[in-house]
Amino acid sequence: MPGAGVVAAATAPYARAERALAAGRILAPAGDNAIEHYLDACAQPSERVRAQAALAELQPYVLIAAEQAIARGDGREAARLQALIARIDSSAPALPRLRASLDALVREQEARDADGAAAAMPSPAAGASAGASAAAVERIVAATAGTEPVTSPAHASEPPPAAAPVAATVQAPPPSALPTPPASRGVEARTPRLLQDAQPRYPLPALRARIEGEAQVAFTIQPDGSVRNARLLSSTPPGMFEASALAVARRWRFEATGRAHDSSRTVHFRLPAEAARDG
Numbered sequence: 001m002p003g004a005g006v007v008a009a010a011t012a013p014y015a016r017a018e019r020a021l022a023a024g025r026i027l028a029p030a031g032d033n034a035i036e037h038y039l040d041a042c043a044q045p046s047e048r049v050r051a052q053a054a055l056a057e058l059q060p061y062v063l064i065a066a067e068q069a070i071a072r073g074d075g076r077e078a079a080r081l082q083a084l085i086a087r088i089d090s091s092a093p094a095l096p097r098l099r100a101s102l103d104a105l106v107r108e109q110e111a112r113d114a115d116g117a118a119a120a121m122p123s124p125a126a127g128a129s130a131g132a133s134a135a136a137v138e139r140i141v142a143a144t145a146g147t148e149p150v151t152s153p154a155h156a157s158e159p160p161p162a163a164a165p166v167a168a169t170v171q172a173p174p175p176s177a178l179p180t181p182p183a184s185r186g187v188e189a190r191t192p193r194l195l196q197d198a199q200p201r202y203p204l205p206a207l208r209a210r211i212e213g214e215a216q217v218a219f220t221i222q223p224d225g226s227v228r229n230a231r232l233l234s235s236t237p238p239g240m241f242e243a244s245a246l247a248v249a250r251r252w253r254f255e256a257t258g259r260a261h262d263s264s265r266t267v268h269f270r271l272p273a274e275a276a277r278d279g
Contacts, residue, residue, distance in 0.1 A: 013040035014047040017054065022209050026058060026239065027065055030080060034205070035062060039087050055088045057204045060243035063094050068239075070101045075109065078102050191263045192221055196253035200244045200267050212271055213237050215245035218264040225256040233264060241269050 017037030020026070025033045035058060041051035066081035082098050206213070215235040219227045230249040235242050245267040254261075 012047070013037045013044065014051055017041055017051070021054075021205055024209055024211070024237075026061060026205055027081065027084075034058065035084050035088075039084075054204075059085065059088050059092070061203075061205070061239055062088070063092075063098075064242045065239055066098055067101075070098075070105055073105065073109070075102060075105050078105070192225065192254040192257050192261055194252065194254055195225065196251075198248050198251040200241075200248035200269065202269060202272075203240060203244050206240050206269065207271070210271060211237065211240060212269055213241050214266055214268045215241040216264060216266045217245050217249045218262070219249050219252075221254045221261040221263055223256060223258045223260060225254040227252050227254070241267070244269070 014037070016032075017034045017040075020032065020037055021034040027033050027035055030036075035055070038051045038055050038058070041047040042055070044051075062081055062085050066078050066085065069075075069078035069081060078098075079102060082095070082102060085092050085098070086095060205211075213236045216233040217230055218233050219230040222228050227250055230246050232242050232246060235245070248267060249265070252265075
C-alpha cells in the first residue's frame with residue numbers, strides 16, 4: 001500500500017496541474033485545468049517557484065484564448081480568462097486592453113438587447129391608426145366621386161409599413177466607386193524572396209504532451225523587408241501554437257523591394273526526433 005506521503009504528493013496541486021497539462025486541459029474545464037492547479041500550487045512554498053515558472057510559460061495561451069472569446073462574443077468565457085490572467089500577474093500589460101475590449105463587448109451586447117426590446121414593442125404608428133381612419137374614409141368618398149384613384153379599404157386602414165433599417169436599404173456603390181482600402185495601397189501580389197528564416201520556439205505544453213501541429217500566419221512585408229502586422233489565420237490544434245507562430249513571424253526578413261507586400265506562411269511544429277522516440 002502506498003504511504004500517506006506518496007498519496008498526498010500525487011494529489012497535490014502541482015501534480016494535478018501536470019496531469020491536466022499532459023491531458024491537454026490547459027484552460028478548461030473551469031476548476032480542473034492546468035492553469036488553476038498551478039495557481040493553487042503557488043500557495044505552497046515548496047512548489048511556488050516551479051509553479052510560477054509554468055504559469056509564465058502558459059500565460060500567452062490564456063491571453064490568446066481571452067482575445068478569441070471576445071472576438072466570438074463570448075463575454076462570460078472572456079471574463080473568466082481575464083480573471084485567470086489577473087491571478088497569474090495582476091500587473092500584466094495586456095490586462096487594461098482586455099478589460100477595455102470586454103467592456104466594449106458588454107456595451108455592444110446591451111445595445112443589441114435594447115434594440116431587440118424596442119423592436120418588439122408596438123409601433124407608435126399603430127396607435128395613430130384610429131386617428132387616421134377618418135382621413136381614410138374621406139379619401140374613399142372622394143374616390144367614389146372620381147376625384148382620385150380608389151384605395152382598398154382593407155389597405156387604407158393599415159398603417160404605413162415601418163421603414164426598413166438603413167443598412168438594408170442602402171445599396172453598395174459599384175466596384176469602380178469603392179475607395180481603395182488603406183492596407184492595400186502600394187501592395188504588390190508577388191512575395192519577395194525570404195532572406196532570413198527562424199525556427200519557432202516549441203511551446204512547453206505541446207512538448208510535454210508530445211503534440212504536433214501547425215499555424216498559418218498572415219503578415220505584411222515592409223518596404224525594407226521586415227515583417228509587420230502578423231496575425232493568425234488558423235491553428236491546429238487551437239490554442240496551442242498561436243503565440244509561438246506569431247513570435248517567429250516577426251523575426252523573418254525578406255528582400256527589400258521598396259514596396260509593401262501582403263503574404264502568409266504556415267509554421268509547422270514537429271517534435272524533435274529524440275522527443276518522438278521517448279514518446
